[in-house]
Structure formats: structure tokens, C-alpha cells
Amino acid sequence: MRAIVLEKFGDLDSLVYKDIPEPKPVAGHVVIQIKAFGINHAEMHMRRGEWPEAAEVSGIECVGIVKSCPGGEFPVGAKVAALMGGLGRTINGSYAEFTRAPVSNVASIESELPWAELAAIPETYATAWTCLFRNLDLQKGQSLLIRGATSSFGQAAVNMAVNAGARVIATTRSKERFAKLEALGVLRCEIEGPNMSARLPETKKLDAVLDLVGNSTIVDSLNMLRRGGRACLAGWLGGLDPIHDFNPLLQMASGVYLTFFGSFVFGTPGFPLSDVPLQDIARDVAEGRLQAKPSRIFNFEDIREAHRVMEANQANGKMVVVHA
The missing domain is CATH 3.40.50.720 (NAD(P)-binding Rossmann-like Domain)
Structure with missing residues (x-):
């Protein structure tokens, strides 16, 4: 699969496109085909080496479709959101075509919203x-x-x-x-x-x-x-x-x-992701009660430009990256 790999700590050229193996199904985890993901300041700090942990593939959240779930907690083909649970920190995250997230950090988010708008939520x-x-x-x-x-x-x-x-x-x-x-x-x-x-x-x-x-x-x-x-x-x-x-x-x-x-606790026993009404939030966005449209939408090939905009404090809201 295509992935954006953190080759070293430093500037924008630290983010490099590579082909790496797809994540394999593992009990207690969900393999997700990523449709879009949000960009976060934490990922900028990880890229610079300023965060305590940084995985080879960055990205702490995504939305997409379940490809496999050995435990059956989520049906194959379901729309889901995933966040934290080590994504981008201790396990490969969302800057890729697929990721594997712990079941505790995945939530159903069925909605007719475009993927770019869903990605602004999790x-x-x-x-x-x-x-x-x-x-x-x-x-x-x-x-x-x-x-x-x-x-x-x-x-x-x-x-x-x-x-x-x-x-x-x-x-x-x-x-x-x-x-x-x-x-x-x-x-x-x-x-x-x-x-x-x-x-x-x-x-x-x-x-x-x-x-x-x-x-x-x-x-x-x-x-x-x-x-x-x-x-x-x-x-x-x-x-x-x-x-x-x-x-x-x-x-x-x-x-x-x-x-x-700190959102890194999501998915731990005291902070289950199920406590957060993500489905209700997505509905409120779809019905216009919440204005959650992304401020900028980037293609997967434009990750360096997305980081440049974030670093220059020009985001003016939530930026997202979508797969073609």
C-alpha cells in the first residue's frame, strides 16, 4: 500500500511516499481502508521530533471502511472513525491507504456526509x-x-x-x-x-x-x-x-x-470512545446545527503542503486529506 513515511525528524522533506506492506488482521483490531483523515498539530510536533513518541507512519485519526475485523465487533464494509489508541505514535497511523486500529478506538459513524466532512469530526x-x-x-x-x-x-x-x-x-x-x-x-x-x-x-x-x-x-x-x-x-x-x-x-x-x-487516553478503560456521541455529532453536522466543514481539503499527494500551511498558522480551521 501507499504510505507517507516519517524518514527522519525535521522539516517537510521528512515526509516521504513509500510502498509498505498492508496491515494484516489481528484479533482485537480493525483494519480500515482510509478514505480521509484530519491533520493535527500533534503530527507536526511528531515530525519535528518534539513528541515523546512517533511511529513510522504518522496520523492520529481517520474515517473509512472496515476491511477486516477478526473479532466481529464491526461488520466488513461499515463506515467507521478511528482515533488515538497509539495511532501515529506507537503503531502506524492514518497517513496511508490502510491502517489497523484497536477495537476500543474505533466507532461506527454511518452518515451521508462526504468523506472530507466526516474526517473533520473524529x-x-x-x-x-x-x-x-x-x-x-x-x-x-x-x-x-x-x-x-x-x-x-x-x-x-x-x-x-x-x-x-x-x-x-x-x-x-x-x-x-x-x-x-x-x-x-x-x-x-x-x-x-x-x-x-x-x-x-x-x-x-x-x-x-x-x-x-x-x-x-x-x-x-x-x-x-x-x-x-x-x-x-x-x-x-x-x-x-x-x-x-x-x-x-x-x-x-x-x-x-x-x-x-489529553485525547491520547481515548480507548482506555476510564475513557471509552463509546462515551462520545460521534454518531449524534455527525447527525448535527449533517442537519446544520454544527458547522464542521473543513477549512482546507488536500489530496493524499499534498501532505507536505498541508504541513506547511499548518506550520505557518494558516489553517484557519480543520484541514483534512482525502484519498482519490
Whole structure:
């Protein structure tokens, strides 16, 4: 099969097209003919050698058709989504014509949506849904700040939070992106930057903060919450450097909750993929309640260009790759 192989860590030329053996059926796994896959920042970090693990074939998610499933958990020919479970990290991932994923990390996603649109859903929407409705326990009418909202993850979170009846404030680094977020239904946009808690009128009144900027802003995010409010750290748009000299005694607001979510836990006993209503999310997209169309669609032969766009922060949403 045709695959995109990570020959070395480094620049775009590290991604090389090669013919490698197709994955063979194994008990407890599903072999999937890949129709499309999303592009993720994690794969850029893997390519550069900045991630703890990186498989020869990158790619942490895909949508496609079941080719084989020895255990019978999914029928041959079924439409499925697969994400995490070691894909692209410890086992060959989705940058190929076929992949083999653990049964625990595969979900049915029957839909008439085009493959490109289906591919914009799995990892991004599963992660955003879990952060909002598990970690933050977001309820209708609550106030939510999403920091880093024009990322693909941020836009998915805005989509679902607004659809759930939350009052959403969103941050971005550019005023030119306000209109995109306002079209998704946010109440207001703010320019992302340091010490936002000192200039946000809602500071000490927010019910929840979803922080996708990361370690550089999470302490500031905690300062915006009301007593009993929750913050979820789930992204690193501001870089991977750790929180510098973090001392909760001196820096953390009292009575607030700090939570973390990393999508690498999907498929583990405490985080079954079946907990995420991917089928319902796909239906909401098809019926127009969620605006999940990909921002850019690339052919399989154009993976380097997709990575270049991502690296230049020009994605402006979720990018996907489709097989011809």
C-alpha cells in the first residue's frame, strides 16, 4: 500500500511516499481502508521530533471502511472513525491507504456526509465534547471563555458550546478572525494576550474556561473563574514549555477547579470512545446545527503542503486529506 513515511525528524522533506506492506488482521483490531483523515498539530510536533513518541507512519485519526475485523465487533464494509489508541505514535497511523486500529478506538459513524466532512469530526469533536461536557460539566446558560478559539479544536468547542446554550466568549490573536467566531454564535471576541484576567469584565464571574493556549495562560485563566468554576487545559497553541515555577499557594485562585484532558487516553478503560456521541455529532453536522466543514481539503499527494500551511498558522480551521 501507499504510505507517507516519517524518514527522519525535521522539516517537510521528512515526509516521504513509500510502498509498505498492508496491515494484516489481528484479533482485537480493525483494519480500515482510509478514505480521509484530519491533520493535527500533534503530527507536526511528531515530525519535528518534539513528541515523546512517533511511529513510522504518522496520523492520529481517520474515517473509512472496515476491511477486516477478526473479532466481529464491526461488520466488513461499515463506515467507521478511528482515533488515538497509539495511532501515529506507537503503531502506524492514518497517513496511508490502510491502517489497523484497536477495537476500543474505533466507532461506527454511518452518515451521508462526504468523506472530507466526516474526517473533520473524529479527534477534534471527540476531544472538544469531552472537555466541555465531562471535564467542565458545561450546562445551558453558563458562561464559558474559550482561549485559542480559531484553532480547529476551538471552533469545534465554540460550535458545541453555543449549540448547548452556553454564553461563549472567545479569544483569538487577530481581529480579522472575529467575524468567523461571531458567525459561530459567540457573544463577544477578545484579543488573546497575557494577563487577560486584568482586562476581562467577566473576571471572577465565569463558570468555565477552556484553555487551548496552554501552560503560558492557564494560571491567568484560573483567576477568571467564580468560586466553584472550572478550567480545562487541553491545548498548547502557546508552546510546550512548562508552567514556570508554578506555586498554587501563591498563584492559584481559591475554590476553583483545574482539570486536564489529553485525547491520547481515548480507548482506555476510564475513557471509552463509546462515551462520545460521534454518531449524534455527525447527525448535527449533517442537519446544520454544527458547522464542521473543513477549512482546507488536500489530496493524499499534498501532505507536505498541508504541513506547511499548518506550520505557518494558516489553517484557519480543520484541514483534512482525502484519498482519490
